[in-house]
Amino acid sequence: MSAIVVKDITFHSSPAKKNLLGLDLEQLTSFFEQIGEKSFRAKQIMKWIYQCNIDDFLHMTNLSKKLAVKLDEIACIHLPEIIQEQKSDDGTVKWLLKLDSGNCIETVFIPEENRGTLCVSSQIGCALECGFCSTAQQGFNRNLSSAEIISQVWVANRAMGTTHKGDRLITNIVFMGMGEPLLNFDEVTRTIRILLEDNAYGLSKRRVTISTAGVVPALKRLRDVTDVSLAISLHAPNDEIRDMIVPLNKKYPIAELLEACRYYFSGDTKLKQFTIEYVMLDHINDELKHAHELVRLLKSIPCKVNLIPFNPFPNSGYKRSSNNRITAFREVLQKAGLVTMTRKTRGDDIDAACGQLAGKVNDKTKRKQRSEYII
Numbered sequence: 124m125s126a127i128v129v130k131d132i133t134f135h136s137s138p139a140k141k142n143l144l145g146l147d148l149e150q151l152t153s154f155f156e157q158i159g160e161k162s163f164r165a166k167q168i169m170k171w172i173y174q175c176n177i178d179d180f181l182h183m184t185n186l187s188k189k190l191a192v193k194l195d196e197i198a199c200i201h202l203p204e205i206i207q208e209q210k211s212d213d214g215t216v217k218w219l220l221k222l223d224s225g226n227c228i229e230t231v232f233i234p235e236e237n238r239g240t241l242c243v244s245s246q247i248g249c250a251l252e253c254g255f256c257s258t259a260q261q262g263f264n265r266n267l268s269s270a271e272i273i274s275q276v277w278v279a280n281r282a283m284g285t286t287h288k289g290d291r292l293i294t295n296i297v298f299m300g301m302g303e304p305l306l307n308f309d310e311v312t313r314t315i316r317i318l319l320e321d322n323a324y325g326l327s328k329r330r331v332t333i334s335t336a337g338v339v340p341a342l343k344r345l346r347d348v349t350d351v352s353l354a355i356s357l358h359a360p361n362d363e364i365r366d367m368i369v370p371l372n373k374k375y376p377i378a379e380l381l382e383a384c385r386y387y388f389s390g391d392t393k394l395k396q397f398t399i400e401y402v403m404l405d406h407i408n409d410e411l412k413h414a415h416e417l418v419r420l421l422k423s424i425p426c427k428v429n430l431i432p433f434n435p436f437p438n439s440g441y442k443r444s445s446n447n448r449i450t451a452f453r454e455v456l457q458k459a460g461l462v463t464m465t466r467k468t469r470g471d472d473i474d475a476a477c478g479q480l481a482g483k484v485n486d487k488t489k490r491k492q493r494s495e496y497i498i
């Protein structure tokens with residue numbers, strides 16, 4: 124495991140020029156109208172930025188020289204600096220990106236046989252205090268802007284490139300990096316609009332997944348705005364255990380959370396099921412009686428279950444369940460008809476596995492202040 128060395132963190136002031144990265148089509152259209160240009164320019168620019176990975180107006184060949192120069196004077200496509208790129212033996216790649224504030228965030232690419240998934244961060248640190256997650260130990264600094272979230276996709280796409288057929292290697296985006304996406308609602312949903320926008324990344328909603336620890340009111344709001352795929356970090360078969368490992372549960376207990384999930388899937392959606400994430404913690408939530416309890420809980424809920432072997436980090440106080448315990452647990456679920464998989468641990472040699480993302484969080488908000496972020 125190589126150590127992360129972040130040298131010479133300097134604090135840049137934000138660029139005076141208008142950053143066009145992270146604006147959705149509506150915002151970009153209104154930007155062009157405001158500067159006295161035709162609104163169709165918004166779609167052109169989007170294609171250049173997101174489909175061609177171009178960050179220099181002077182290289183956008185269907186703009187007149189005059190317009191390119193004008194844009195260059197008043198606007199920019201502002202990207203974070205890549206501080207470090209680490210490659211795992213299994214092909215997983217992790218980038219450490221430095222933001223203007225001097226904080227660093229992490230983004231991970233996970234190649235699989237027929238897809239490539241990018242795991243993006245939505246906050247610097249995290250305000251939730253799930254004891255088994257190392258991001259929680261970093262504390263919370265602030266929400267990321269849509270520009271900072273989408274820039275992770277941009278940087279990774281440029282680094283990974285395309286297949287020989289010209290298809291992008293990144294086919295799926297999951298909000299499973301640092302932070303709780305539903306506590307950064309507006310910026311995350313704006314990012315999703317750009318991910319789904321035909322003139323930008325044009326991804327199908329099946330290929331974009333929000334993972335949440337269960338911010339119930341935000342989950343209900345989400346349904347009004349989008350219907351991307353959903354993963355719920357349940358991790359426990361009852362409130363007693365969940366209160367302990369996902370403290371947010373004290374505010375929004377399991378019954379309310381599952382009700383909000385049902386609501387998300389009600390009405391006119393083509394998505395048929397969501398994913399339940401369940402981290403396997405030795406002798407905490409991995410007994411066979413817990414598996415049977417989980418079966419009863421999820422009966423008649425349209426979901427599949429992903430068992431995640433716990434990824435250890437220093438001073439977590441938890442241990443990964445043994446393979447035998449995970450298999451026995453999985454078999455109970457499968458026999459009861461629940462589609463259940465054990466997630467393969469990827470990138471753990473570079474600390475890129477679930478819950479190992481730490482970045483570098485400066486100016487942590489104090490715990491008391493942090494709880495104000497929990498709605």
Ligand code: SAH
Nearest residue numbers: 256299303334335336356400433434477478
């Ligand atoms: N806040 C969001 C997304 C970030 S975490 C959420 O809670 O869903 C992404 C997934 O990794 C979650 O299911 C989370 O519970 C899981 N995870 C966190 N720490 C982990 C660890 N140390 N080992 C395995 N999975 C972990």
